[in-house]
Amino acid sequence: MTAHQTITALMQSHHHQCDEHLRQAQAFARAADPGGCKHAFARFRDDTLGHFAAEEDVLFPAFEQASGMSHGPTQVMRGEHRQMRELLEDLEAALADDDLDTWAELVQPLEILMQQHNLKEENILYPMCDRGVALMPELIGTLDEALHVGADHG
Amino acid sequence: MRGAGLSFEQAPPVSIPLRFFIAAPFFGMLAALVLIVDGERLFMSRWSAPALTLTHLMTVGFMLQIMVGALFQVLPVAGGSGVRGQGALALALQPLLVGGACALAAAFMFDWSIGYSLSAAAFATGIGVFVITIFISLWRSEAQGATLTGLRIALVALAMTVALGGLMALARAGLLDVAWLAHVGLHVAWGLAGWALILIAAVAWLVVPMFLQTNPYPQRFARGFGVVIGAILLAATAGLIDVVLATLLLAAAAAVFAAVTLELLRRRQRAANNAIGRFWMLGMLCLVVVGVLSMFEVLAPGHVELALLAGVLILGGVAMSLLIGMLYKIVPFILWLKLRNHYRKVPSMNQFIGEFAQARHFWLHLAMLVVLVPAPWWSPLAVPGGILMFVSSVLLLANLVGALRTLRSFKAGVTAATLAATPPNSAGEPQ
Ligand code: HEM
Numbered sequence: 001m002t003a004h005q006t007i008t009a010l011m012q013s014h015h016h017q018c019d020e021h022l023r024q025a026q027a028f029a030r031a032a033d034p035g036g037c038k039h040a041f042a043r044f045r046d047d048t049l050g051h052f053a054a055e056e057d058v059l060f061p062a063f064e065q066a067s068g069m070s071h072g073p074t075q076v077m078r079g080e081h082r083q084m085r086e087l088l089e090d091l092e093a094a095l096a097d098d099d100l101d102t103w104a105e106l107v108q109p110l111e112i113l114m115q116q117h118n119l120k121e122e123n124i125l126y127p128m129c130d131r132g133v134a135l136m137p138e139l140i141g142t143l144d145e146a147l148h149v150g151a152d153h154g
Numbered sequence: 155m156r157g158a159g160l161s162f163e164q165a166p167p168v169s170i171p172l173r174f175f176i177a178a179p180f181f182g183m184l185a186a187l188v189l190i191v192d193g194e195r196l197f198m199s200r201w202s203a204p205a206l207t208l209t210h211l212m213t214v215g216f217m218l219q220i221m222v223g224a225l226f227q228v229l230p231v232a233g234g235s236g237v238r239g240q241g242a243l244a245l246a247l248q249p250l251l252v253g254g255a256c257a258l259a260a261a262f263m264f265d266w267s268i269g270y271s272l273s274a275a276a277f278a279t280g281i282g283v284f285v286i287t288i289f290i291s292l293w294r295s296e297a298q299g300a301t302l303t304g305l306r307i308a309l310v311a312l313a314m315t316v317a318l319g320g321l322m323a324l325a326r327a328g329l330l331d332v333a334w335l336a337h338v339g340l341h342v343a344w345g346l347a348g349w350a351l352i353l354i355a356a357v358a359w360l361v362v363p364m365f366l367q368t369n370p371y372p373q374r375f376a377r378g379f380g381v382v383i384g385a386i387l388l389a390a391t392a393g394l395i396d397v398v399l400a401t402l403l404l405a406a407a408a409a410v411f412a413a414v415t416l417e418l419l420r421r422r423q424r425a426a427n428n429a430i431g432r433f434w435m436l437g438m439l440c441l442v443v444v445g446v447l448s449m450f451e452v453l454a455p456g457h458v459e460l461a462l463l464a465g466v467l468i469l470g471g472v473a474m475s476l477l478i479g480m481l482y483k484i485v486p487f488i489l490w491l492k493l494r495n496h497y498r499k500v501p502s503m504n505q506f507i508g509e510f511a512q513a514r515h516f517w518l519h520l521a522m523l524v525v526l527v528p529a530p531w532w533s534p535l536a537v538p539g540g541i542l543m544f545v546s547s548v549l550l551l552a553n554l555v556g557a558l559r560t561l562r563s564f565k566a567g568v569t570a571a572t573l574a575a576t577p578p579n580s581a582g583e584p585q
Contacts, residue, residue: 023367073234086498105502109490112483115364116231123299124234 007059007140008126011051014147015118018047022114026107034098041095045088048114052081054146059129062139066132073125080117084110166226166236168492170244174223175481176554177252181215182474182547184259186540192263193536197529200461207262212469213345214277215255220477221353222251222284225305227484228357229288232301238291243284250280258323270327274320281316285309300376304356307380311348311387315341339397340390346468347404348387352380354476355411365483366431368418375414383407402452409445412438429512433479436520440471462530470523470543478519478550482512485554489561501564506557515549522546 004010021044028036060074087110094102129139188208189196196204226244230236237243254276261269288309292302318341325334359376362368370376383404390400415438419431447464451457486506493500522542529535 026367083494090498102502105504108503109487109494111367112364112487113491115360119231119299119360120234123232123302124295124297127298 004140004144006126007129007143008122010140010144010147011055011059011126012122014047014051015122018044018051018114021047022107022111026104029100029104029107032100034095034100037100037103038095041091045092048088049085050147050149052085054143054149056081058139058143058146063125063129063132067128077117077121077125080113084113084117087113165230165488165491166240168488170240171223171227171488172485172554172558173244173248174219174226175485176551177248178216178219178223178477179547179551179554181211181219181255182550183544185211185216185469186544186547188263189536189540189543193529193540194533197462197533197536199458200465203262203265205462205465207259209465209469210255210262211259212473213350214251214258217350217473217477218251218255219248220481222247224357224480224484225288227488228301228305228360229291232297232299232305232356232360233292233295234297236291237288239287243287247280247284250276254280261323261326267327270323271329274323274327277316278320281312285313300359300371300373300379301356303377304352304359304380307384308349308353308356311344311352311384314387314391315345315349318344339401343390343397343400343404344387347383347408350473351404351408351411352383354472355379357480358411358415361480361483362415362418362434365480366419366422366434368422371414371418379407379411398452402449405445405448405452407445408448409442412441412445416442429509429516430479430483432513432516433475433482433519436516436523437472437475437479440467440475440523444468444472459530463527466523466526466529470526474546475519478515481550481554482507482515485557489557493561493564497568501560506560507553511549511553511556515546515553518542518549519546 004013021040025037025040025044028034028040056078060077064070064074087106091103091106091110094100094106185208188204188211192204195202196208199205200209226237226240254273257269257276258273260266261273289306292306295302318337321330321334322338322341324330325332355376359371363370386395386400386403386407389395390397416435419435419438444464444467447460447467451461451464486503489506490500490503522539525535525542526539529539
């Protein structure tokens with residue numbers, strides 16, 4: 001079981017873990033070390049994709065069911081996930097060509113997109129989920145497991 | 155789970171913030187002209203006609219335009235909802251704010267009494283509608299977070315500033331009792347510490363970690379900052395504490411905020427080798443000095459030059475540096491995002507406003523400050539300082555227009571390529 005008491009705390013700490021990997025990848029890119037960058041970026045990508053999957057497969061459906069809104073916030077969040085997945089693919093393609101310049105250019109907007117996206121989730125969506133969590137007491141545990149399945153793939 | 159009113163829209167159409175951003179440099183140019191033509195009188199006293207003119211060209215012109223534009227952009231992120239009817243609101247708002255700022259500047263500069271009444275009416279209408287619309291949009295938002303709290307308080311402060319300013323303007327026009335002019339201390343406190351500082355801080359909680367890759371601000375600090383400043387201002391307005399004591403506390407708060415930001419910047423892994431990092435570092439250094447100077451002013455009043463120096467640092471050092479630095483990140487990002495929503499391969503953010511163009515602007519801006527800082531003691535410096543400020547505003551405009559041009563030429567290129575690649579009667583949907 002998870003040590004986190006709320007969905008917000010659990011998901012926020014996972015966001016921070018992703019941020020940390022991305023920072024490491026950026027540090028390697030600045031040091032012109034494509035090998036290190038690839039390694040750190042792969043961890044970042046796997047964690048991030050795992051996070052998206054846990055949200056789309058576990059959290060969002062639960063939210064939609066509890067709130068009765070399936071075209072609202074979660075729809076927009078899914079759209080942003082799609083946008084970031086595409087950027088992740090482009091970043092990976094740049095790394096495959098050892099093209100650190102293109103990588104560094106593309107990572108700038110990804111970072112901003114991600115921060116904006118995370119803020120919306122942390123300030124709005126997750127707290128709403130926490131308020132509805134009485135309806136689904138097992139949700140945090142399921143979510144935590146889903147996050148770790150995502151990470152283990154990496 | 156209630157969720158009404160949540161839209162999560164990603165961003166407003168780029169034309170909304172951009173129209174405000176592009177207007178700002180013109181106010182910078184007007185303010186520079188005041189320095190050039192009337193610098194000697196300006197540096198005699200902060201209450202001189204050209205000083206009040208310049209102050210308001212910068213506050214209700216340059217700063218207000220950029221901050222209103224940025225608010226349209228930030229609200230969906232911080233509050234989870236865009237502004238209701240934002241297109242119509244922006245269209246109606248901008249002429250009122252631009253007209254009000256020009257009328258107020260002309261009133262101060264040329265002792266044009268109708269200008270005071272016009273500006274009071276324009277700002278009361280424009281800011282009134284703006285603040286009420288945003289409060290309605292945010293009313294049902296369930297969002298939490300330090301930024302949203304700060305934005306709400308800053309908007310109340312803006313309304314207070316405009317109300318007090320408008321009453322003083324009517325007093326200067328001879329329509330109200332001159333006793334209203336005694337409230338200038340409160341007007342300045344609400345305007346600078348309430349509106350400008352809280353708004354800058356609220357935006358900083360978002361933007362500093364996001365754009366400058368620092369750790370986040372300590373949460374309690376970010377949550378409490380706007381509330382404490384708002385409480386001090388309310389207490390001073392209600393007469394519970396002296397305006398002098400309030401000023402002392404507010405100046406200390408400003409210095410602490412700047413010091414915390416500098417410490418975050420110092421501790422990040424990446425050195426401040428990009429232009430926005432330099433602009434923000436400079437702005438925060440100036441803010442520390444402003445805080446200390448203002449405390450000194452309160453404790454040992456009567457130094458005309460130091461008060462003028464504080465003005466130079468607040469408007470040129472803090473406001474211009476922070477806002478220009480912010481624009482050089484926001485504008486490339488929103489234009490990039492606009493293209494990326496339709497096309498996969500788009501120009502990079504740096505191609506909208508290049509690192510070199512940003513760095514050149516930073517050094518010119520720094521030169522302007524270096525020339526203007528001693529100007530309170532030797533006013534002839536106002537002319538070269540004013541010229542540098544004019545060039546700085548032109549550079550800002552040129553960089554913003556250049557970013558738009560990159561957007562247009564990319565779209566034109568895509569259209570041309572699509573036309574060339576598509577057989578005459580098949581529908582060419584660019585993707
Ligand atoms: C919204 C941001 C505003 C800010 C930050 C601001 C700031 C200031 C400052 C700093 C001063 C004092 C100048 C000095 O200390 O040297 C001042 C004075 C004044 N402001 Fe504003 N102002 C704002 C808006 C307005 C508006 C909208 C009006 C009128 C419609 C206005 C009318 C005045 C008047 C009439 C004075 C001079 C009062 C006197 O005769 O002593 N201000 N303002």
